[in-house]
Amino acid sequence: xxxxTVTFVIAQDGTVxxxxxxxxxxxxxxxTRVLEDRLGDVLQREHTPEYYQSAVTEETIQEFTxxxxxx
Numbered sequence: 552x553x554x555x556t557v558t559f560v561i562a563q564d565g566t567v568x569x570x571x572x573x574x575x576x577x578x579x580x581x582x583t584r585v586l587e588d589r590l591g592d593v594l595q596r597e598h599t600p601e602y603y604q605s606a607v608t609e610e611t612i613q614e615f616t617x618x619x620x621x622x
Contacts, residue, residue: 557582575604 555573562568567590571579579602587593 555582572601575601577602 553573556571558570558572560568569583569586571582574582
């Protein structure tokens with residue numbers, strides 16, 4: 552899994568800018584929702600190209616075979 556990073560920049564006027572990297576789809580909004588709710592109103596949201604990519608779920612498939620002798 553890729554590293555997920557959230558970067559915050561706080562300007563002198565108190566404006567907070569955040570950038571989420573390493574996630575695809577709307578997972579970034581799930582990651583930042585609680586903090587955004589506590590900081591106040593979101594004035595602007597810009598989605599990166601990764602936002603429009605579907606999140607990939609890792610799946611492990613195991614294949615089992617047996618021989619005719621039952622082993």
